[in-house]
Structure formats: structure tokens, C-alpha cells
Amino acid sequence: MKKIVSAALATLALGLAGFAVAQSFQKPEDAVKYRKATMTVMATHFGTVAAMANGRIPYDAAAATRSADIVATMATLHWAGFTPGTDKGETRAKPEIWSDAAKFKESGDKLAADTARLATAAKTGNLDNLKAAFGPTANNCKSCHDAFRKD
Numbered sequence: 001m002k003k004i005v006s007a008a009l010a011t012l013a014l015g016l017a018g019f020a021v022a023q024s025f026q027k028p029e030d031a032v033k034y035r036k037a038t039m040t041v042m043a044t045h046f047g048t049v050a051a052m053a054n055g056r057i058p059y060d061a062a063a064a065t066r067s068a069d070i071v072a073t074m075a076t077l078h079w080a081g082f083t084p085g086t087d088k089g090e091t092r093a094k095p096e097i098w099s100d101a102a103k104f105k106e107s108g109d110k111l112a113a114d115t116a117r118l119a120t121a122a123k124t125g126n127l128d129n130l131k132a133a134f135g136p137t138a139n140n141c142k143s144c145h146d147a148f149r150k151d
Contacts, residue, residue, distance in 0.1 A: 028085035035081025036091075042074035046141070049118065052127070053134040061125040068115075068122035068130075071137075075115040079108050092150040107144045114140045 025031040045067035051057040052064055082104075087093055097104045114137040121133035 025081075025083060028083065029089055031081040031083045031086045032089060032091050033081075035078040035086075038074045038078035038081070042071050042078070045070040045074070046137075049122070049130065049134060050138065053131045059127045059130075061122075064130055065119075065122040065125075068119040072112075072115040072119040075111045094148050094150055097148050104148060107140070107147070111137075111140050111144065 025034065048057075048067040049064055049071065052059045082093070082097055084098075087095060087098055114133075118130075118133040118137045121129040124130075
């Protein structure tokens with residue numbers, strides 16, 4: 001059931017992502033909702049990969065590949081939700097996202113590259129490869145959250 005819900009959420013997020021990016025957001029709140037949704041989907045699937053990499057759940061190559069592919073896709077989509085005016089309201093985004101936009105973009109580019117490597121590693125069907133790609137990706141997530149997300 002959990003896999004079905006995750007797959008449905010991913011499909012919904014991908015569908016909404018294409019619509020949201022192509023249409024631009026009507027209100028800043030819409031952009032915030034969009035980025036939160038993509039990050040929620042990304043975190044759910046990254047959690048699955050993390051649990052396998054850390055031995056908390058049995059390794060399943062097919063599930064790892066599915067989750068890593070979704071993580072890599074989501075890592076490229078949520079940036080569209082960081083538009084002007086989305087620094088207010090219900091958000092944990094720090095002002096540094098806008099005041100140090102170059103560093104934020106650099107972090108985003110690194111995340112996209114790391115998650116792409118994670119997806120590639122997952123496709124090998126080898127747990128050691130997955131573990132090797134997982135560490136740098138997790139560290140990147142943490143460093144971006146430390147720099148750009150309010151607790």
C-alpha cells in the first residue's frame with residue numbers, strides 16, 4: 001500500500017510539476033505549495049534509499065531504482081517554486097535563498113548531479129554502489145538544509 005501511495009504521489013507531483021512550471025504560479029502561496037509537495041515526495045523516496053543503504057530494510061534493487069529515479073527527478077523540479085515573494089508565509093526557507101542566490105543555485109546544481117549519480121548507482125543493482133552514492137547525496141541535502149532551511 002505504501003508503494004502504491006508513493007507512486008501515486010510521485011505521478012501526481014510530476015504531472016503538477018509540468019503544469020506548474022509551464023504555467024507560472026498564480027500566487028506566491030502556490031509556488032510554496034508546489035515546492036513543499038516536490039520536497040515531500042523527494043524526502044519519502046530518499047528515505048527508502050536511506051533505509052536500504054543503512055541496512056534498516058532489506059535491499060531491493062527494483063525499489064531502490066524506482067525511488068532513486070524519483071529523487072533525481074524531484075531534485076530538479078522544486079527549484080521552480082523559489083520565486084520572488086515566496087519567502088513569506090508558511091515556509092521554512094531562509095532569506096539567504098534570495099540574498100545569496102548564487103550559492104543557492106550552486107547547491108541546487110550539486111544536488112541535481114548527486115541525485116543523478118544516486119539514480120545511476122541504483123540501476124547497477126549493487127548495494128555497495130548505492131551506498132557509495134548515498135553518502136555524498138545525503139551530505140549535500142544536509143548542507144543545503146543547514147544553510148537555507150529554518151528549523
